Amino acid sequence: xxxxxxxxxxxxxxxxxxxxxxxxxxxxxxxxxxxxxxxxxxxxxxxxxxxxxxxxxxxxxxxxxxxxxxxxxxxxxxxxxxxxxxxxxxxxxxxxxxxxxx
Numbered sequence: 001x002x003x004x005x006x007x008x009x010x011x012x013x014x015x016x017x018x019x020x021x022x023x024x025x026x027x028x029x030x031x032x033x034x035x036x037x038x039x040x041x042x043x044x045x046x047x048x049x050x051x052x053x054x055x056x057x058x059x060x061x062x063x064x065x066x067x068x069x070x071x072x073x074x075x076x077x078x079x080x081x082x083x084x085x086x087x088x089x090x091x092x093x094x095x096x097x098x099x100x101x102x
Contacts, residue, residue: 005033013043019050022085024057034065042074049080054088066098077101 002019003026014037018026034044044065048054062078069076078100081089089100 003029003033007037011039011042013045014039015045015047017047017050021053022048022051022058022061023053023055027057027061030061030065034068038072039074040072042069042072043077044069044074045077045079047079048085049082051081051085054085059088059092059094062094062098075099 002017004017004019006015006017007013014034016030016033018030022030037044046062046065066076076098078089078094078098080102081100086100086102089095094100
């Protein structure tokens with residue numbers, strides 16, 4: 001798993017890129033990626049374009065992130081999941097809980 005985060009110059013947006021597997025082994029890395037981002041009204045984008053696998057613990061991590069974002073009156077976007085990952089998100093009905101941009 002490879003994590004990369006990019007914060008916009010004005011601090012209004014954080015993008016987290018997840019490559020390879022998104023599973024329980026990524027928990028601490030994922031939490032570290034957004035833990036210090038507390039911009040009120042900010043947007044966090046989780047880019048899953050290079051994520052090849054996602055398990056139920058990753059879904060739980062996304063729910064924890066959603067709570068974090070909502071505490072700061074922000075916006076969460078799940079961006080560019082591939083077909084396999086998108087199917088997992090659809091089965092879990094995450095499209096009802098958060099914005100998923102294909």
